[in-house]
Amino acid sequence: MNSVFLIAKKEILIALRQKVIRALAIVIMVLLSVALYAGYVAYDQQKEVIENARKEKREEWLTQGDKHPHIAAHYGTFIFKPKTILSLFDFGLDTFTGTSVYLEAHYQHEFMFRPAQDHSSMIRFGELSAALVLQILVPLLLIFLAFPAFTKERESGTLKLLISQGVSCTTIVWGKIVAYLSILLSILAPFFVIAFILSTMLANSETIPDIAVRVVLLVIIYVVYLLIFVAFSVWVSMRSSTSKNALLTLLTCWILFMIIIPKTTANFGESMYPLPSMKIYREAIQKDIKSGLDGKASTSFRQNQLKKEYLQQYAVDSIHKLPLNFEGVRMQAGEDYGNKVYDVHWARLKKIFDNQNRIASLSSFITPYLAIRNLSMGLTATDLYTSIHFQKKTENYRRELVRKMNNDMAQNSRYGEFYEYKAGKNLWNSIKEFEYTTMSVYEIVSLYKTELISLCCWAVLIFSLLGYSSRKIRPVYE
Secondary structure (H helix, E strand, O other): OHHHHHHHHHHHHHHHHOHHHHHHHHHHHHHHHHHHHHHHHHHHHHHHHHHHHHHHHHHHHHOOOOEOHHHHHHHOEEEEOOOOHHHHOOOOOHHHHOOEEEEEOOEEOOOEOOHHHHOOHHHHHOOOOHHHHHHHHHHHHHHHHHOOOOHHHHHHOHHHHHHHOOOOHHHHHHHHHHHHHHHHHHHHHHHHHHHHHHHHHHOOOOOOOOHHHHHHHHHHHHHHHHHHHHHHHHHHHHHOOOHHHHHHHHHHHHHHHHHHHHHHHHHHHHHHOOOOOHHHHHHHHHHHHHHOOOOOOOHHHHHHHHHHHHHHHHOOOOHHHOOOOHHHHHHHHHHHHHHHHHHHHHHHHHHHHHHHHHHHHHHHHOOHHHHHHHHHHHHOOOOHHHHHHHHHHHHHHHHHHHHHHHHHHHHHOOOOOOOOOOEOHHHHHOOOOOOOOOOOHHHHHHHOHHHHHHHHHHHHHHHHHHHHHHHHOOOOOO
16 A cells, blocks of 8 residues: 555656646636636526516516406416526536526417527537536546556656566556546645535525535546546556557547547437427427317317316206306316327427437446536536426426416306406415425436446446456566
C-alpha cells in the first residue's frame, strides 16, 4: 500500500509540472463555475417568473365573476411546470418540453413556451451546464492526464526498473489510478460542495422531497463514471506501444463515445420508431371522437344511447322532465369519451417514446456516456419520464376541473338554461390549486435500471481488463 501512494505522489508531481494539464484543469474549473452560476441565475429567474404567473392565473380563476360553469370550463386556466433546484446542475429536456399548458374543456393542449424555440438550431448540441462539463469535457481532461501513464514509463525505461525492484504491475496500476483520481477530485471537490449547499439550501421540498438522496446518488454515479474513464485511459496506455498511439486511441474513443454513437443511436431510434406529426396525431384523435374508436359509435349515436338510458332510468318521456340538466350530463359524457380516445392514442405515442428510449438505454452498454446522461437527467427531474409524469398529473387535474363544472351545470340548472344560470366564487374555490410532486428516487431508479447495470458492467469490464493486462505487461514493447 505504501508503494501505491509513493507512485501516486510521483504521478501527481509530474502532472502538476505539465502546463497543458494545468491549463485544462483551469479551463474545467472555470467552465464548471460559469455553468453552475449560469444555471443558478436561470433557475432563479425562471422560478420567479413561473411563481408570479402561477399566482396571477390562480387569481384570474378565482375572480372571474359569475358565469355559466361550461363557460368557465372553456375560460380554463394555465398550469406551470415548477423548476426543480437540481435543474441548475443538469438542464436536461426542460428547454424542449415547455413550461406551461392551457387547460380547458374538450381539448388536451400541448405544452407551450419551450425555451428552445428562442434559440438557434445549435441548441440541439446541448447547452453549457455543469452536467455537460462533467459528462464530456472532464473525460477529455482525463485523457490528456493519463494517456502517457505507461507508455512514458516504458519509453524512459523506468517501468523496467520498477519491476526489477520488485514492484508489481498491479501496484503501479493502482498508484496511477489513485493519482489521477486524486487530481480530479481535488479539481471537482469545491464544485460538488457548492452544488450540494445550493441544492439543500434552496430546495423546494414540496416539489422534490428527496433532494439529499438525489444529490448523494448524483455524486456517486459521476465518481463511478469518471473512475471508468481513469481506468480506461490507464488500460489503453498500458496496451499502447507509444504515447502518440495511446493519445490517438483515446481521442478516437472519446469522439465515438461522446458524439458518433449517441447521435447514431438517436437517429436509429427515430428511424425505427418514427413519431407521427402533431397534425396527424390530433386529426386521428378527432376522427375517433367523431366516429368512435370502433368506427361505428358516432357522436350522435352515443348521445342518443345516453338519452335513452336516462329516460329509462328516470321513467320519463322527455329530457325536459329529468330532475337534472341533461345538457350537463351529455357534455360530461362527451368529455369522458374524448378522454378515453385520448388515452388510447397517448398510450400508442408513449409506446413509441418507450421504444426509442429503450434503444438509448441499451446503447449505454456501448458507451457509458449515455448511461450517465440518462441517469443524471432522471435524478435531477429534467428527463422525459418526469415530463410525462407531470403531463399526466396536469391532465388529471384538467379532467377533474371540467367534471366539476359539468356536474354543477347538470345538478343546479334546468335543461334549456344557459346564460340564465350562473355559478359563482364558491364553485371556483372548490377547484383546489394544482400542486406537483416529482416521482420518488425509487421510481426514478427503477426506470433507469438498464443504465445502472450498464455503468456497473463498464466498471467491472475495465477493471477486469486492467487486472488481466497487468499480469501480461511487458517492460519493453517490442
